[in-house]
Amino acid sequence: MGQVIAAALANLFTVQNLIFTNIGIFIGIIFGAIPGMNGNLAITVLLPFTFQMDTVPALLMLTAIFFGSNFGGSISAILINTPGTNAAAATLIDGYPMCKKGQPQRALDMALVASATGGLISAFCLLFFAPQISKIAITFGSPEYFALAIFGLSVIASVSGKSLVKGLISGGLGILLATAGIDSVSGLTRFTFGNLRLYNGIKMLAVLLGVYAIAQMIGRLNRTEEVVVSELKEIDKEDHITIKDVKKTMPTMLKSSFIGAFIGAIPGTGGAIASFLAYNEAKRCAKPGEEFGKGEIKGVAAPESANNGATAATLIPLLTLGIPGDVVAATLLGAFTMHGLVVGPKLFSSSGPVVYAVLIGCVISQLLMFFQGKYLLKVFVRITHIPQDLLTAILVVVCCAGAFAIGSSEMDVYVMLFFGGVAYLMQKVDFPPVPIVLGMVLGPTAEANLRNSLVMSGGSWSIFVRRPVCLAFIILTFVLIVLLKKGDTKQRKATDRFMKEEE
Amino acid sequence: MKRKMLALAMAGWMVFSLTACGNGQTAPATTAAPGETATEKAADNKDTGEQETQTGEKEESDTKEAASGAVSADSFAPAKDFNIRVPFAAGGSADTIARIIGQGLQKTYGKSAVINNLTGANGAIAATDLNGAKADATELMVGGIAMFTLAPLFNKDLNLSMDDYQFVCSLVSEDQMLFVAPGNSGIEDWAGLEEYAKNNRVIYGANAPGGATHMLQTMLFGEAGIEAEAVTSDGSAKDLLAVAGGNVVCAAATSSLGAQYVEEGTLVPILVFSEEPYTGYEGIEVPTAKSLGYDVVFKTCNFLMTQKDTSPENVAAIYQAILDYSETDEFRELAANASYIPDLSDGETVEKTIRDAEAMCQEAYDTYYVK
CATH class of the missing domain: 3.40.190.150 (Bordetella uptake gene, domain 1)
Structure with a gap:
C-alpha cells in the first residue's frame, strides 16, 4: 500500500498535472456559470483531446472540470437568479435574495468556501472509504431508491413558501412533466405525440432555464423588476465573507458535505437531490433570526457544500463497481476506459498508482478551485454592474444557445420558452417554482422504482417496511415533515419575538 | 463608459464562450484552429469540384478493385x-x-x-x-x-x-449471457435455476421491453415455461449489480460486462445466447441456450x-x-x-x-x- 501511494505521489506532483488541473478548474467554473452549459458538456468537448494526453493529467483535468462546474453553477444562481446547473437550483433560494440585499460578493464567497469544503470532504471519502461506501451502495435496490426519492420529495414541504398546497401542485406538475418519453419500465411511449424529439423526455435543464431565466426576463419586460435593479446596484460596502460567517456556517457545511457525499455515492442520484436535502436539513435546524428563503447565508452554505460533496463521491460507484452514478460519471467512464483503466472491483489492485494519483489529485483540485475562485469571483461579481437591459438581452441569447446545446435540438429551446411562459403565469398566482424542479428530478426515480419494487414483491406493499434501509428512510421522511412543520411554527414565533426585541 | 466597455467585453466573452462550445452533444475529435473553418470550407468547395472529376475518372478502376475485393x-x-x-x-x-x-x-x-x-x-x-x-x-x-x-x-x-x-x-x-449469483440464491447452473423456479417466481434484471436483454430473457423463460418478471434498469451494468446485491435472481449482459464479477467469483454465467459455447472466461465453458434445449441465439x-x-x-x-x-x-x-x-x-x-x-x-x- 505504502509503495502504491509513493508511486502515486510521484505520478501526481508534476508541473504538467498542476497546469492541466488548473485549466480543468477554470473551464469547469466558466461552463458551470453559463446557464445551459454544464460540466458534462465541457468534458464531452474535451474528451477527444485527452486521448492524446498522459493518463494522470488527462483524468485530473476532466475531474477538475466536474468539480469546477458544480461550483460555477452557483455563480449565475446567486447573481442572476438562474441556476447554471441542475445542482445549483437550491442555491438560488437564498443566494439571489442575498445578492438583492447588496451582498453578492458575500454570497459568492460563501458558495466558494462551502463548495471547497464539500469537495474536500467528498474527495477524502473517495480516497479513504470508497470500498466501504460502495458496499452500502450495492445493497440499494428498487425499494430503497423509492424511499429515498420520497424522502427527497418531502423537501417540497420546506420550499413551498406560503402555501403547501400550491407547492404540492407545482411538485405534481414537475412529476407529470417527467413522465413524457419512453417509460423505463414498460418501454412504451407517453406524451410524445409522435414526436421523436420527445422520446427522451422533456429535458430538465430546458425546463430549469425556462422556469428561472425566461420567466424572470418576461417579468423584466413588464418592468416589475425596477425595484430589484435599483437594489442590485447599491452594493454593501461590507460585502465580503467574514471569519464569523465561516464559523457560523461550519457545522451546516460539515453536515451538508456528508449528506452530499452519501447521496453522491448512491448511483442514479446526484448533486441536485443532495443540495435540496441539505437545504432542507439546514432549514430544519434554523435558529431564531435566521430567515431561510430571504437571504440566509446558511441557505447558500448548505446546498453548495452538498452539491460539491456529491461530486467526488459520484466517482465511488464508478471506480469500485463500474456503475456511473450520473451523466458526468458516464462520460468520465469513457475517459477512464480510453486510458486503459478498467473500472470495477479490481481497479485499485490493477492500476493502483494511477488511480491513487487521480484520487489525491481530486483533493488538491478542491484547493486549487478555492484559490482560482477567489480571484475569478471578483470578476464575476461585476455582472451585477451590467445594465439590466443589456444583461436581459444577453441572457436570452445565452439561454437559447444553452437550451439548444443540451441535445443539439431546437425542441429544447421551444420547451424552455414554453415553460418560461408557464412559470411566469404561475408566479403571478404565487405558485413556487422550486417544487417543479424537485418533481422532475425525483419523479422518474420514484415512479420506476415503485413499480419495480412491486414486481419484486409480487404486488405486496409490505416490501417497503420489511427492508431496514427502506424503512429507515420512510420513518425519516415522516419525522422530518413533522419536525419541519413544528420548526416552521416555532421559527416564525421566535423570529417575531426576535424582531420585536430588535425594535 | 468604463462600465459599459466592461459590460460589452463580458457579453462578448460569454457569447464567444458559447460559440466556441458550439453544439452541445458534439465533441470534435480533433483540434481545429479557430478561423480555419472558413478557409477550409472554401477549400472544401474546391475539393468537391476536383473530387467529382476524380471520382469520374476513377470510377471504372474502383469498381474493378471492389470486384476483386482489393x-x-x-x-x-x-x-x-x-x-x-x-x-x-x-x-x-x-x-x-x-x-x-x-x-x-x-x-x-x-x-x-x-x-x-x-x-x-x-x-x-x-x-x-x-x-x-x-x-x-x-x-x-x-x-x-x-x-x-x-x-x-x-x-x-x-x-x-x-x-x-x-x-x-x-x-x-458480443455474446449475451445469463448470470446468477450463487452466494445469494444458491443457484449455480441452469438446472439450479429450473429447480428454484419450481417454487419461486424468477425476478430478473433487464432493460425495458424493446431492449435485447429483456427480449432474450422473456424468450428463454417463455420457452422453458418458467414464471418470471423483469425489474428494469437503464443499463446492463446496473442489472449485474442488482444480481450481485441479491435484488434480482439473474440478469443478461454481454460477456465483457460480466468479466470482473466472474473473475471475482461473485457471478457465474450459466448460459450463452450463441451458436457456440463461450470459452472466453478462464476455466469456464459456458453452455449455449441451444444445448439446453432453447433456441434463442442473439449477438x-x-x-x-x-x-x-x-x-x-x-x-x-x-x-x-x-x-x-x-x-x-x-x-x-x-x-x-x-x-x-x-x-x-x-x-x-x-x-x-x-x-x-x-x-x-x-x-x-x-x-x-x-x-
Whole structure:
C-alpha cells in the first residue's frame, strides 16, 4: 500500500498535472456559470483531446472540470437568479435574495468556501472509504431508491413558501412533466405525440432555464423588476465573507458535505437531490433570526457544500463497481476506459498508482478551485454592474444557445420558452417554482422504482417496511415533515419575538 | 463608459464562450484552429469540384478493385470532414469505439472526424440526421442491431428500415449471457435455476421491453415455461449489480460486462445466447441456450453505416481504411486500453446478421409481447 501511494505521489506532483488541473478548474467554473452549459458538456468537448494526453493529467483535468462546474453553477444562481446547473437550483433560494440585499460578493464567497469544503470532504471519502461506501451502495435496490426519492420529495414541504398546497401542485406538475418519453419500465411511449424529439423526455435543464431565466426576463419586460435593479446596484460596502460567517456556517457545511457525499455515492442520484436535502436539513435546524428563503447565508452554505460533496463521491460507484452514478460519471467512464483503466472491483489492485494519483489529485483540485475562485469571483461579481437591459438581452441569447446545446435540438429551446411562459403565469398566482424542479428530478426515480419494487414483491406493499434501509428512510421522511412543520411554527414565533426585541 | 466597455467585453466573452462550445452533444475529435473553418470550407468547395472529376475518372478502376475485393483506402478522397453520428452518450463503449475508428479515418484521410452524439429514440434521431445529410461516404453513423430489429416493433413511430442504408462494416459484436449469483440464491447452473423456479417466481434484471436483454430473457423463460418478471434498469451494468446485491435472481449482459464479477467469483454465467459455447472466461465453458434445449441465439452488434445512395466504391475504400488502421500499433494500443475486441466483418455480413435477428425478434414479439 505504502509503495502504491509513493508511486502515486510521484505520478501526481508534476508541473504538467498542476497546469492541466488548473485549466480543468477554470473551464469547469466558466461552463458551470453559463446557464445551459454544464460540466458534462465541457468534458464531452474535451474528451477527444485527452486521448492524446498522459493518463494522470488527462483524468485530473476532466475531474477538475466536474468539480469546477458544480461550483460555477452557483455563480449565475446567486447573481442572476438562474441556476447554471441542475445542482445549483437550491442555491438560488437564498443566494439571489442575498445578492438583492447588496451582498453578492458575500454570497459568492460563501458558495466558494462551502463548495471547497464539500469537495474536500467528498474527495477524502473517495480516497479513504470508497470500498466501504460502495458496499452500502450495492445493497440499494428498487425499494430503497423509492424511499429515498420520497424522502427527497418531502423537501417540497420546506420550499413551498406560503402555501403547501400550491407547492404540492407545482411538485405534481414537475412529476407529470417527467413522465413524457419512453417509460423505463414498460418501454412504451407517453406524451410524445409522435414526436421523436420527445422520446427522451422533456429535458430538465430546458425546463430549469425556462422556469428561472425566461420567466424572470418576461417579468423584466413588464418592468416589475425596477425595484430589484435599483437594489442590485447599491452594493454593501461590507460585502465580503467574514471569519464569523465561516464559523457560523461550519457545522451546516460539515453536515451538508456528508449528506452530499452519501447521496453522491448512491448511483442514479446526484448533486441536485443532495443540495435540496441539505437545504432542507439546514432549514430544519434554523435558529431564531435566521430567515431561510430571504437571504440566509446558511441557505447558500448548505446546498453548495452538498452539491460539491456529491461530486467526488459520484466517482465511488464508478471506480469500485463500474456503475456511473450520473451523466458526468458516464462520460468520465469513457475517459477512464480510453486510458486503459478498467473500472470495477479490481481497479485499485490493477492500476493502483494511477488511480491513487487521480484520487489525491481530486483533493488538491478542491484547493486549487478555492484559490482560482477567489480571484475569478471578483470578476464575476461585476455582472451585477451590467445594465439590466443589456444583461436581459444577453441572457436570452445565452439561454437559447444553452437550451439548444443540451441535445443539439431546437425542441429544447421551444420547451424552455414554453415553460418560461408557464412559470411566469404561475408566479403571478404565487405558485413556487422550486417544487417543479424537485418533481422532475425525483419523479422518474420514484415512479420506476415503485413499480419495480412491486414486481419484486409480487404486488405486496409490505416490501417497503420489511427492508431496514427502506424503512429507515420512510420513518425519516415522516419525522422530518413533522419536525419541519413544528420548526416552521416555532421559527416564525421566535423570529417575531426576535424582531420585536430588535425594535 | 468604463462600465459599459466592461459590460460589452463580458457579453462578448460569454457569447464567444458559447460559440466556441458550439453544439452541445458534439465533441470534435480533433483540434481545429479557430478561423480555419472558413478557409477550409472554401477549400472544401474546391475539393468537391476536383473530387467529382476524380471520382469520374476513377470510377471504372474502383469498381474493378471492389470486384476483386482489393479496393485501396486512398481510392476515396473525402472533400470534407467526417461526421460520425453516435446514438449513444459520450463515454459509453460504442462512443469510445467510434472515436477510435474516427481517429483512424482522420489519420488516413487527413480530414477531421467529428463524433456527434445524437442520443434518443433508439437511434432514430441520429438516423434522421443522417438522412438529412448528403449521400456521401463522410456522412456516417454507428448503429446498433436493436434499432432495426426491436425498436420498430415496440414503437410504431420508429419506422427505420435497413433498406434505406448501406452498411460499411461491423465494429464490435458480443455474446449475451445469463448470470446468477450463487452466494445469494444458491443457484449455480441452469438446472439450479429450473429447480428454484419450481417454487419461486424468477425476478430478473433487464432493460425495458424493446431492449435485447429483456427480449432474450422473456424468450428463454417463455420457452422453458418458467414464471418470471423483469425489474428494469437503464443499463446492463446496473442489472449485474442488482444480481450481485441479491435484488434480482439473474440478469443478461454481454460477456465483457460480466468479466470482473466472474473473475471475482461473485457471478457465474450459466448460459450463452450463441451458436457456440463461450470459452472466453478462464476455466469456464459456458453452455449455449441451444444445448439446453432453447433456441434463442442473439449477438449484440454495433456497425458503421451510411446512406443507401452513397457510392459503394467509396464505402469499400473506407472499409479498407478501417481494416488497414486496425493493423497499426496505434489501433492495437487504443483497442487494448479500451478493452475493445474488434469485429470488422464486411457490410454484407452485417446485413445478414440484422436480417437473422429481425426474424427472431418478430417471432419473439408475436409470441410473447403481443399477447
